[in-house]
Amino acid sequence: MMRRLRLFLANVGHRRPMFPLATPPLGILSLAAYLRTKLDLDIRLVNQRVEDLSDDRLVREIVSFEPDAVGLGALTPFGYLLPSLTRNIRDACPHALIVLGGPHASASREAALRATTADALVVGEGELAFERILQTHFDGGSFGQIPGLIWREPGGEVVTNPGAMPPIEDLDSLPFPAYDLIDVTRYWRVQSQSPVPNRHYVAVSSSRGCPYQCQWCHNLFGKRFRAQSAERVVDEIAHYVKTYGMNDIEFVDDIFNLDRQRVHDFCSLVCKRDLKIKIAFGNALRGDILGEDDVDALAAAGTYFCSLALESGSPRIQQLMGKGLNIPRFLAGVSLAAARGVFTNGALMFGFPTETAEEMQMTIDVAAKSKLHTASIFTVTPFPNTPLYEWAKEHRPEKLKGLRYDEADFNGIHANLSDVPDDVLFHYQRKAHRQFFLNPRRLARILRDSPDRAMIRYAPIFIYRCMKGLVPGLT
Ligand code: B12
Numbered sequence: 445m446m447r448r449l450r451l452f453l454a455n456v457g458h459r460r461p462m463f464p465l466a467t468p469p470l471g472i473l474s475l476a477a478y479l480r481t482k483l484d485l486d487i488r489l490v491n492q493r494v495e496d497l498s499d500d501r502l503v504r505e506i507v508s509f510e511p512d513a514v515g516l517g518a519l520t521p522f523g524y525l526l527p528s529l530t531r532n533i534r535d536a537c538p539h540a541l542i543v544l545g546g547p548h549a550s551a552s553r554e555a556a557l558r559a560t561t562a563d564a565l566v567v568g569e570g571e572l573a574f575e576r577i578l579q580t581h582f583d584g585g586s587f588g589q590i591p592g593l594i595w596r597e598p599g600g601e602v603v604t605n606p607g608a609m610p611p612i613e614d615l616d617s618l619p620f621p622a623y624d625l626i627d628v629t630r631y632w633r634v635q636s637q638s639p640v641p642n643r644h645y646v647a648v649s650s651s652r653g654c655p656y657q658c659q660w661c662h663n664l665f666g667k668r669f670r671a672q673s674a675e676r677v678v679d680e681i682a683h684y685v686k687t688y689g690m691n692d693i694e695f696v697d698d699i700f701n702l703d704r705q706r707v708h709d710f711c712s713l714v715c716k717r718d719l720k721i722k723i724a725f726g727n728a729l730r731g732d733i734l735g736e737d738d739v740d741a742l743a744a745a746g747t748y749f750c751s752l753a754l755e756s757g758s759p760r761i762q763q764l765m766g767k768g769l770n771i772p773r774f775l776a777g778v779s780l781a782a783a784r785g786v787f788t789n790g791a792l793m794f795g796f797p798t799e800t801a802e803e804m805q806m807t808i809d810v811a812a813k814s815k816l817h818t819a820s821i822f823t824v825t826p827f828p829n830t831p832l833y834e835w836a837k838e839h840r841p842e843k844l845k846g847l848r849y850d851e852a853d854f855n856g857i858h859a860n861l862s863d864v865p866d867d868v869l870f871h872y873q874r875k876a877h878r879q880f881f882l883n884p885r886r887l888a889r890i891l892r893d894s895p896d897r898a899m900i901r902y903a904p905i906f907i908y909r910c911m912k913g914l915v916p917g918l919t
């Protein structure tokens with residue numbers, strides 16, 4: 445009898461002390477769940493980031509599994525690990541098919557494949573493409589027939605096929621992510637996107653795609669919003685509650701609240717089925733389209749935390765950067781959420797192209813007068829294959845020279861595309877921390893409303909951010 449094909453899937457990357465976040469690796473969990481409905485597979489799935497595996501140990505795990513195929517996903521800050529990982533896997537398992545996918549592969553495309561010894565690279569949504577790759581490979585076909593695939597011909601040349609795989613229209617048809625392949629309780633001991641410790645949560649992605657045009661965005665799933673029905677999302681959550689005894693959900697959609705009717709249907713179903721869950725939005729909610737009835741419904745369904753991205757308080761920068769946030773409506777959305785007891789965190793950025801010191805001050809003023817409880821205050825980083833990166837290449841190429849993404853996060857990379865020098869940029873970033881946080885009323889609200897007093901453990905990260913640009917070498 446032929447043995448089942450053995451597929452090893454890994455989310456590649458490390459956690460750093462100043463950016464210790466990790467969430468369940470929904471990308472490879474979704475791939476695993478889908479692929480095992482289509483092919484006869486033995487799957488082993490590893491999140492290097494949470495299992496704290498050294499690179500050598502990860503290779504050893506892969507090799508000892510004796511895989512027929514290996515799929516590696518990574519964010520751009522960990523793309524640098526792929527060349528040596530694939531080389532070592534190739535040396536030890538010369539016949540295994542090696543496929544790259546996920547955000548870094550989608551951003552760096554041909555360059556990412558060329559830098560490694562992998563066989564093929566998938567851009568964007570992975571389920572249909574990976575299925576075609578595995579079927580083609582094990583049936584002895586040619587990758588030349590798979591639309592949009594970037595692959596290495598037998599002669600070694602990297603080619604990109606014309607066309608693109610069709611997006612999955614019916615997201616309800618996808619199986620629930622394969623949480624059975626990981627120990628979800630490990631994630632309850634590390635910080636998720638929402639900085640609330642001690643949660644018994646599962647991450648859920650209920651939609652793909654976003655029609656907004658933020659110039660820094662990676663646009664992984666396209667500009668067309670595709671969503672699961674409210675019933676499908678609630679069924680998935682009910683399954684987790686029953687299986688894992690968890691009571692907390694972290695939504696990681698690009699934009700959960702684009703379809704307001706879906707939001708309302710979802711919230712009423714959660715209440716009707718008495719799921720007794722709490723909900724956090726570490727991202728996924730857009731603030732200026734949050735109406736009073738939306739916030740009421742979300743709060744009634746259990747929402748207790750949300751991050752709402754302001755980015756800039758300048759209407760000019762909002763338009764220039766394609767986010768086009770309506771600032772008064774954003775402030776109203778924040779006030780509504782805060783008034784319903786939802787702990788609200790804001791995301792701000794400094795260093796947009798052509799941004800002036802006055803515009804940075806506008807951002808500080810808007811955030812400081814808002815009802816946000818906390819704020820994550822970053823500097824702008826252009827990532828490859830975003831419109832922002834293309835702008836920088838054309839207008840400020842010198843800012844891209846020497847820009848490295850290795851291991852770093854928004855705290856550690858800066859390109860400063862603004863019209864002010866670095867010291868002024870960092871001055872405003874620090875000033876934003878001071879003006880925002882050193883306000884007795886805000887501090888009292890943080891203490892009163894914080895979902896978990898243990899949030900104080902994140903104070904060192906906050907102090908680090910306040911010091912950015914002040915201490916030599918701390919960038
Ligand atoms: C949760 C999350 C995180 C988590 C970790 C996620 C992870 N996978 O490890 C945390 C909080 C740690 C994180 C960190 C960062 N993130 Co983040 N994050 C997300 C978020 C909100 C959800 C990810 C998710 O689960 N999506 C749902 C799943 C189903 O999609 P997916 O993972 O993309 O997987 C699909 C495809 O990519 C593909 N695929 C994935 N893996 C593989 C593997 C193979 C072999 C194949 C074939 C296909 C494939 O198929 C999957 C199914 O279709 C996304 C935005 C979004 N909505 O996707 C941003 C996003 C991934 N993050 C982004 C960024 C910019 C960052 C940071 C760099 C930002 C920063 N703070 O500096 C940091 C990393 C810094 C660091 N040093 O660690 C960018 C991607 C940038 C990039 N080029 O890497 C995204 C896309 C946001 C955006 N729209 O711009 N993030």
Ligand code: SF4
Pocket residue numbers: 654655656657658660661662663698699767
């Ligand atoms: S709202 Fe988020 S997902 Fe949508 S374009 Fe902007 S950054 Fe991308």
